[in-house]
Amino acid sequence: MSAIDHTHAPALRSWVPGADGHADFPIQNLPLGVFSPNGEAPRAGVAIGERILDLPALLAANLLSGTAADAVEAAGATLNGLLGLGAGPRRALRARLSELLAEGSPARNQVAPLLHDAAAAQLHLPATIGDYTDFYVGIHHAENIGKQFRPDNPLLPNYKHVPIGYHGRASSIRPSGIPVRRPRGQSKPPDAAEPVFGPSRRLDYELELGVWIGPGNALGEPISIGEAHAHVAGVCLLNDWSARDIQAWEYQPLGPFLSKNFASTISPWIVTAEALAPFRIAQAPRPEGDPRPLPYLTDEADQRLGAFDIRLDVLLMTPGLREAGLAPHRISASNTRHMYWTVAQMVAHHTSGGCDLRPGDLLGTGTISGPDLEACGSLVEATLGGRQPLRLASGEERRFLEDGDEVILRARAVRDGFASIGFGECRAEILGAVA
CATH class of the missing domain: 2.30.30.230 (Fumarylacetoacetase, N-terminal domain)
Structure with a gap:
């Protein structure tokens, strides 16, 4: 490291x-x-x-x-x-x-x-992204989403054994400032007998960290957990937009598809692994009763200094706030210390079956939420699935994102005795769906 x-x-x-x-x-x-x-x-x-x-x-x-x-x-x-x-x-x-x-x-x-x-x-994008993989290492997000479907058993049995991930779409990743077009897709409203096709009505953001891969590995030659940090060049902010209504209909049995591939937004600067050295911390101890990771995911040095202490903020600017001259509404404040799996564990698991990573590949952490409602990394959590809307100073309410809304992600690494550093903004405005 x-x-x-x-x-x-x-x-x-x-x-x-x-x-x-x-x-x-x-x-x-x-x-x-x-x-x-x-x-x-x-x-x-x-x-x-x-x-x-x-x-x-x-x-x-x-x-x-x-x-x-x-x-x-x-x-x-x-x-x-x-x-x-x-x-x-x-x-x-x-x-x-x-x-x-x-x-x-x-x-x-x-x-x-x-x-x-x-x-x-x-x-511009700092690198040509050959492949993009999105993980699911924010345990509070996983629990919050799981509770909406399985209140008594929110986490699936594999969550604490394996870093869950899926392959995303690299071609639709854009740098901060590029607007995002509301996607259209197939969904099935709860009261409908048949699915319908049209613009997403439950558009959401996801607060994530993006991990830039440096040196890659040869096909069939896994990266060990002890060497994984040498393959990480740096990080950025990532908003992996999600159409929740499309996702709810399509994700079984294979996972997200059109609900995620329409756009992802990143902050355009790679904050290098070297710059983040002062802000490394120990990975949070697993709660009593949680399984110990398998040997290929276990490394003493990674557990000692493999996590980061980076503050994460989500702000929302709406047409009403803009017209009234009001500041963006702060939706949540989270921290990367809430990741259940480390970046090194993500890399080691990704390559454990022989998959080759290449320079400029991007890994997403998945939504990073904290334990409280004020630290939710997505609207579907912050509004309890749309049942409890956010009330803004402009008099507007939001259950999910509307056209003209702009989501702003910010990050800041702070530690006593060191200069604080940030990532620059990751922001994008929502445009109406194609007619």
């Missing part, structure tokens, strides 16, 4: 205006992404405050060398090549960027012209 070093020092300051104390991107973060400045071609960049540093331009200015230069050379219009190099070049690049952007850097005058205003740049 990544170690804490000088790049995490809370006293570290940057000469970039507005970077110090930035809510998301102080110098201690340095997330990786792909951007287009002023309508130009996409290229690799690093977020620092309200600016983006052009990595190819930095390389062309001869300000990078060794494995740090190798990292940027491997990146083109996507970061797949960089991610595939693993932690060594990524760590070297982080160290050099920290040096160049730190207060007192002798290269300041050379680096300053290579910074672009983030507000004027277009952000």
